[in-house]
Amino acid sequence: MQVTEQIDARRAWTVxxxxxxAALILGSLAFYDAVYRGFVWQYFWGPVYADANNxxxxxxxxGASELVYDQLACQQATTAGRIVAxxxxxxxxxVGYMIVLLFGLVGVLQLLRNLDVGRDRGMFFSLVPFxxxxxxxxxxxxxxxxxxxxxxxxxxxxxxxxxxxxxxxxTVFFVTLASLLVTLRLRNEGYVETYVxxxxxxxxxxxxxxxxxxxxxxxxxDYVEFYPQVLLSVVAIATLxxxxxxxxxxxxxxxxxxxxxxxxxxxxxxxxxxxxxxxIAADWLGALGVNAIYSPKHPAxxxxxxxxxxxxxxxxxxxxGSSWPFLLVKLVVALSVVWIFDRExxxxxxxxxxxxxxxxxxxxxxxxxxxxxxATFGI
Numbered sequence: 001m002q003v004t005e006q007i008d009a010r011r012a013w014t015v016x017x018x019x020x021x022a023a024l025i026l027g028s029l030a031f032y033d034a035v036y037r038g039f040v041w042q043y044f045w046g047p048v049y050a051d052a053n054n055x056x057x058x059x060x061x062x063g064a065s066e067l068v069y070d071q072l073a074c075q076q077a078t079t080a081g082r083i084v085a086x087x088x089x090x091x092x093x094x095v096g097y098m099i100v101l102l103f104g105l106v107g108v109l110q111l112l113r114n115l116d117v118g119r120d121r122g123m124f125f126s127l128v129p130f131x132x133x134x135x136x137x138x139x140x141x142x143x144x145x146x147x148x149x150x151x152x153x154x155x156x157x158x159x160x161x162x163x164x165x166x167x168x169x170x171t172v173f174f175v176t177l178a179s180l181l182v183t184l185r186l187r188n189e190g191y192v193e194t195y196v197x198x199x200x201x202x203x204x205x206x207x208x209x210x211x212x213x214x215x216x217x218x219x220x221x222d223y224v225e226f227y228p229q230v231l232l233s234v235v236a237i238a239t240l241x242x243x244x245x246x247x248x249x250x251x252x253x254x255x256x257x258x259x260x261x262x263x264x265x266x267x268x269x270x271x272x273x274x275x276x277x278x279x280i281a282a283d284w285l286g287a288l289g290v291n292a293i294y295s296p297k298h299p300a301x302x303x304x305x306x307x308x309x310x311x312x313x314x315x316x317x318x319x320x321g322s323s324w325p326f327l328l329v330k331l332v333v334a335l336s337v338v339w340i341f342d343r344e345x346x347x348x349x350x351x352x353x354x355x356x357x358x359x360x361x362x363x364x365x366x367x368x369x370x371x372x373x374x375a376t377f378g379i
Contacts, residue, residue: 010110017107037083041065043093044166046085052161054145057086088297089165097166101359109355115184118351122196124263124358127176129203131270131362134172135369136210137163142370142379143214146223172366175206214377225378229288234280234372238272245331249338256339259346263357264338270361271334274368275327281375283321292378294371301326330364 028036041060050058055067057074060083068074078084089097112118140155141163147153153160162171179202183195192198218226246265250257257264278301281294296302301323308322337360345353 010114013103013107013110016103020103039092042083042085043090044096046083047087047089047093048161048164048167050085051087051145051164052157055087057084059084089299091299093166094299100166101363105355105359109352112351112355115180117180117184117195118354120196121261121263121354122194123199124354125266126196126200126203127358128266128270128361128365129200129207130172130176130179131365132369133175133203133207133210134168134362134366135371136207136214136373137172138165138168138366138370139214139373139377139379140210141168142374143217143221143224143377146379148223169366176203179203211373214373218377227288227290227376227378230280230285230290231372231376233288234273234277237280238269238276241276241331242269242272245335249335255342256335259342259344260338260357263354264341267338267357267361268331268334270365270368271330272327273372274364275330277368277371277375279321279323279327281371282323285375290375290378292375294375296323298367304329334364 024035024040028040037060046058046060046065049065050056050067053067055069056071057068057077059066059068059074059077068077074084074086109118117123141160144153144155144160155163161167179199180195183192183198183202186192186198187195214224215226217224242265246257246268260267278296280288282296282305285292285294296305304326305322308325309317312322312325337357341353341357
């Protein structure tokens with residue numbers, strides 16, 4: 001009965017995925033302006049297309065996409081009522097990506113069941129290096145965009161779209177999946193006792209390759225700098241905050257950490273990296289000797305910062321900046337997640353619990369790593 005239910009679940013997921021893709025394709029053909037231009041292109045493909053070509057925005061007109069490299073021209077196109085897409089995220093795109101993520105998690109759950117893996121906590125820890133890899137790989141594209149005018153990009157369009165959000169999530173997923181399949185094969189054939197350590201080694205290797213490429217650029221290219229103090233500051237502060245919060249909670253209320261154990265520490269650390277990287281990039285780079293300005297790309301982050309600038313007194317903003325509430329929110333949410341995932345959840349469905357925690361860490365550690373490394377290399 002259980003096998004039949006799993007087969008039915010896989011079929012239902014496959015049918016749902018195909019139906020969703022078919023609906024977008026048929027809708028784009030039947031209602032081109034409303035579905036494709038006004039939804040798919042404006043909120044999803046247009047931002048990727050503009051980002052891949054390092055444009056300020058892209059404008060869809062007359063059935064074709066036009067790249068625009070002037071901010072004023074983009075504003076004029078928007079005022080004129082044309083379909084304009086800018087690099088980055090919007091509320092519509094973030095909601096869309098969240099739906100895809102949740103649906104994708106169901107599919108990954110079915111895949112893990114089919115492979116008979118994902119019930120042990122070792123797999124969670126083996127995936128952490130791949131999250132770091134995703135953030136570093138995204139900075140490789142940032143460096144690719146920073147190439148001066150007239151110089152040849154190392155990764156030209158359309159190949160650079162593979163390492164631009166959100167497509168980069170699929171790229172990292174397939175690299176991770178390939179690593180899992182290979183290491184499982186090695187285990188099954190008796191070359192290794194467990195797939196966990198080899199998989200973590202692969203993730204660490206691809207991360208170091210990406211980071212090493214950026215270091216090489218910093219040493220050889222004029223448009224890439226290297227500020228190790230940014231990297232050290234983010235990692236040190238995030239580690240102190242996450243470790244202090246974890247140990248404090250463990251002493252005051254041990255039951256909060258009882259379910260997740262050390263996984264809870266990783267959850268706190270991953271989101272602390274994201275929060276601290278945003279605070280330093282937004283308000284403290286000057287104090288670290290970095291002459292650069294970064295603005296939030298996510299609507300939620302921008303909303304928290306704008307609210308802080310409106311609500312907090314000028315003296316607080318002058319002393320601490322306006323982005324620290326984002327860090328506070330990240331830590332509160334991460335601690336709430338640790339609290340929710342108690343022992344009962346792991347006992348009832350360990351595979352699903354570990355998969356959800358992996359996704360929760362990834363949406364914090366991946367972007368946080370990107371922001372941290374990007375500021376480290378002044379890109």
